[in-house]
Amino acid sequence: MDKKPTVYDVAREAGVSIATVSRSLRTPNAVRATTRQAIRTAIDRLGYVPSGSAQSLAARRTNSIALFLPTIDELDSLSDFELATVDEANMVIDRPTHHVVARYDSLYFDTVLRGCELEAWRQGLSLVVSLGMGHSDADISHVVNDVSGKVDGIIVLARSIPDHMLEALHRRRPLVMIASSPTAHEGEFDLVRVSNRKGMSAWWDISSTRTTLPESLHDRPGRLPRQRQTLRGFCEALTLRGLNPAAAPIYRGQFSQRTAFDITSTLVEQDQLPEALICANDQMALGALTALRRAGIAVPDRVIVTGFDGITETDTSNPRLTTVKQPMLELGRAAVATLVKRVDTPDAPAMSTELPVTVLLRESSEGVLPDA
Amino acid sequence: MDKKPTVYDVAREAGVSIATVSRSLRTPNAVRATTRQAIRTAIDRLGYVPSGSAQSLAARRTNSIALFLPTIDELDSLSDFELATVDEANMVIDRPTHHVVARYDSLYFDTVLRGCELEAWRQGLSLVVSLGMGHSDADISHVVNDVSGKVDGIIVLARSIPDHMLEALHRRRPLVMIASSPTAHEGEFDLVRVSNRKGMSAWWDISSTRTTLPESLHDRPGRLPRQRQTLRGFCEALTLRGLNPAAAPIYRGQFSQRTAFDITSTLVEQDQLPEALICANDQMALGALTALRRAGIAVPDRVIVTGFDGITETDTSNPRLTTVKQPMLELGRAAVATLVKRVDTPDAPAMSTELPVTVLLRESSEGVLPDA
DNA sequence: TTGTACGCGTTATCAC
DNA sequence: GTGATAACGCGTACAA
Numbered sequence: 001m002d003k004k005p006t007v008y009d010v011a012r013e014a015g016v017s018i019a020t021v022s023r024s025l026r027t028p029n030a031v032r033a034t035t036r037q038a039i040r041t042a043i044d045r046l047g048y049v050p051s052g053s054a055q056s057l058a059a060r061r062t063n064s065i066a067l068f069l070p071t072i073d074e075l076d077s078l079s080d081f082e083l084a085t086v087d088e089a090n091m092v093i094d095r096p097t098h099h100v101v102a103r104y105d106s107l108y109f110d111t112v113l114r115g116c117e118l119e120a121w122r123q124g125l126s127l128v129v130s131l132g133m134g135h136s137d138a139d140i141s142h143v144v145n146d147v148s149g150k151v152d153g154i155i156v157l158a159r160s161i162p163d164h165m166l167e168a169l170h171r172r173r174p175l176v177m178i179a180s181s182p183t184a185h186e187g188e189f190d191l192v193r194v195s196n197r198k199g200m201s202a203w204w205d206i207s208s209t210r211t212t213l214p215e216s217l218h219d220r221p222g223r224l225p226r227q228r229q230t231l232r233g234f235c236e237a238l239t240l241r242g243l244n245p246a247a248a249p250i251y252r253g254q255f256s257q258r259t260a261f262d263i264t265s266t267l268v269e270q271d272q273l274p275e276a277l278i279c280a281n282d283q284m285a286l287g288a289l290t291a292l293r294r295a296g297i298a299v300p301d302r303v304i305v306t307g308f309d310g311i312t313e314t315d316t317s318n319p320r321l322t323t324v325k326q327p328m329l330e331l332g333r334a335a336v337a338t339l340v341k342r343v344d345t346p347d348a349p350a351m352s353t354e355l356p357v358t359v360l361l362r363e364s365s366e367g368v369l370p371d372a
Numbered sequence: 373m374d375k376k377p378t379v380y381d382v383a384r385e386a387g388v389s390i391a392t393v394s395r396s397l398r399t400p401n402a403v404r405a406t407t408r409q410a411i412r413t414a415i416d417r418l419g420y421v422p423s424g425s426a427q428s429l430a431a432r433r434t435n436s437i438a439l440f441l442p443t444i445d446e447l448d449s450l451s452d453f454e455l456a457t458v459d460e461a462n463m464v465i466d467r468p469t470h471h472v473v474a475r476y477d478s479l480y481f482d483t484v485l486r487g488c489e490l491e492a493w494r495q496g497l498s499l500v501v502s503l504g505m506g507h508s509d510a511d512i513s514h515v516v517n518d519v520s521g522k523v524d525g526i527i528v529l530a531r532s533i534p535d536h537m538l539e540a541l542h543r544r545r546p547l548v549m550i551a552s553s554p555t556a557h558e559g560e561f562d563l564v565r566v567s568n569r570k571g572m573s574a575w576w577d578i579s580s581t582r583t584t585l586p587e588s589l590h591d592r593p594g595r596l597p598r599q600r601q602t603l604r605g606f607c608e609a610l611t612l613r614g615l616n617p618a619a620a621p622i623y624r625g626q627f628s629q630r631t632a633f634d635i636t637s638t639l640v641e642q643d644q645l646p647e648a649l650i651c652a653n654d655q656m657a658l659g660a661l662t663a664l665r666r667a668g669i670a671v672p673d674r675v676i677v678t679g680f681d682g683i684t685e686t687d688t689s690n691p692r693l694t695t696v697k698q699p700m701l702e703l704g705r706a707a708v709a710t711l712v713k714r715v716d717t718p719d720a721p722a723m724s725t726e727l728p729v730t731v732l733l734r735e736s737s738e739g740v741l742p743d744a
Numbered sequence: 745t746t747g748t749a750c751g752c753g754t755t756a757t758c759a760c
Numbered sequence: 761g762t763g764a765t766a767a768c769g770c771g772t773a774c775a776a
Contacts, residue, residue, distance in 0.1 A: 052522030054753035056425035150424030426769035
């Protein structure tokens with residue numbers, strides 16, 4: 001493993017010119033079979049790998065795109081990592097701490113990433129991923145600048161990098177933003193997103209014939225946009241059906257399974273249980289389900305329960321939970337597809353793609369399931 | 373947004389030479405403050421971004437590393453992605469299907485990725501991520517080859533790339549492998565991993581004074597290594613304490629919450645409940661917990677329950693679940709740290725780092741908690 | 745402190 | 761078919 005071999009080395013080894021080597025890699029048909037074979041041999045005798053940098057430089061495109069994801073957690077441990085084999089296991093007495101679990105968000109980003117990768121792969125693109133922003137602006141713009149130079153275009157998730165940097169970034173590189181709700185950047189650059197309002201509307205059909213209780217949405221910093229959207233969609237649906245949104249009781253479950261459990265239990269005790277529990281996320285719905293099961297209340301016969309998000313646990317709960325699945329994978333794919341288009345036609349007007357949610361009808365709302 | 377501006381454009385705009393522009397970016401102190409300022413102005417008037425390709429080419433290093441992750445799911449939807457705004461929500465009647473949920477694995481990879489990113493960020497490296505392998509060998513080697521050319525080194529998770537490609541890859545680029553169990557590649561190249569046996573041993577201490585029932589490990593294709601390790605560690609721990617592994621009943625919970633629920637319920641009905649349920653993953657432990665709660669059996673007073681993996685749900689279950697957390701984030705960080713070392717000193721002997729698991733003692737095994 | 749000129753490894757356009 | 765050779769955009773001795 002001396003110096004990295006180059007085309008010159010391969011050319012010499014195979015007794016041809018560098019032009020032929022290059023050709024045999026890019027347009028194999030334009031090269032005689034025997035020479036091609038000689039070159040192949042030389043290549044893997046030497047362990048030659050074409051320099052991506054040189055290729056990109058010559059071709060004026062990197063065939064790479066960048067993806068910026070927000071990160072909420074794990075950002076403090078900035079000490080040097082000590083490389084050492086430790087012979088024992090750590091043992092920690094882990095007392096309850098009522099922290100908000102950021103894992104909740106990660107589930108999304110993870111899936112978006114998969115979507116991006118899937119589509120990038122299909123398009124023959126490499127994906128440069130950056131998360132762990134949330135540092136100083138200076139650091140961020142340094143990283144963003146660095147990465148920008150290595151790619152043909154950029155995908156940003158909402159809130160992954162500060163808004164005030166977006167415009168400047170957009171002026172330097174093709175940019176696509178993935179947002180879960182309307183943003184201030186409407187029409188400014190390409191947008192891919194999902195309408196939570198439509199999701200709520202559709203999902204509402206599940207229990208439209210019943211009195212409802214939306215279990216909803218504690219104001220958590222940084223998550224307001226989605227919450228508002230969801231809530232508004234819910235109210236809209238109510239109104240459309242001639243119900244007064246203000247009349248539907250709304251409880252704030254803080255997105256927490258435990259809190260939802262407590263609220264539901266209390267409702268049961270006070271005999272105030274409505275005919276449907278419409279929960280703003282799956283965790284709360286699962287909590288409600290548990291409370292109802294413990295109280296011996298039949299779901300969906302006595303109460304319908306629905307969640308929101310489509311986390312995997314909803315498929316194994318008892319009963320399985322009707323929920324609304326966000327098209328996270330599709331968001332990723334759409335973003336890449338959009339970016340590719342944008343790179344090809346830089347001057348086209350900004351596109352905006354809106355993806356539908358999927359309502360998964362399951363046993364927790366069986367009462368309104370069509371007889372399939 | 374005409375043609376991308378280059379150093380030459382900036383130099384002309386600022387009335388200096390390209391060398392000065394370059395310097396003002398890399399060694400600002402070597403440039404007079406006023407010229408530096410002029411250059412800054414020119415740079416953002418033009419929206420100049422240094423070409424990563426050219427930089428890498430000139431510097432002979434890319435400051436990028438690649439990460440290969442395995443993917444188990446989502447690999448079939450290879451149709452073109454249709455960019456269109458759909459105005460309705462999908463509605464799906466989702467009947468139960470007893471598929472194995474690959475999400476289980478994803479949780480790991482996601483965290484490893486975060487670890488890599490975290491450390492890469494600190495080291496000023498870009499991270500090129502590839503998953504979605506599981507295609508034809510030809511496709512894989514094409515992607516691998518392509519990516520190799522763009523990076524200084526590569527991190528592979530076990531089973532992300534076919535074993536027979538690893539050696540060749542290693543001969544071309546610095547390579548670090550993250551494995552959750554011993555592999556055939558011992559000493560061949562750099563390795564970062566976690567010992568599940570030690571994890572099991574440590575964790576065993578939790579309930580060492582009681583009769584135990586390991587709830588364990590259905591043979592699922594592709595996951596055998598970890599399972600065997602875990603099981604062996606468990607048996608070792610038993611033996612160390614003078615117990616006969618063969619005498620400890622082992623039930624196969626298929627890694628499924630539901631199955632574990634059923635098994636536990638059955639044990640209760642048949643009055644065969646042991647004093648501890650040692651589950652091979654958290655999902656099963658949660659299932660057991662639910663069954664016990666429903667049966668009105670006190671945890672941990674009557675039975676101790678422990679899980680394995682440290683998924684977030686274990687922190688919100690009732691009671692919270694004692695479990696063994698795999699150091700996934702640290703694996704990622706260690707891998708990057710190792711790779712950086714390797715790139716700096718290509719000829720050093722292969723290193724092997726083994727990371728400790730963390731046993732999280734919580735209420736589901738409160739009986740044996742030290743009085744903290 | 746600043747400018748000149750060459751090299752980095754490929755691709756692509758010519759001739760041959 | 762194959763071989764010279766000029767870009768590609770930047771870093772960096774070496775000069776000035």
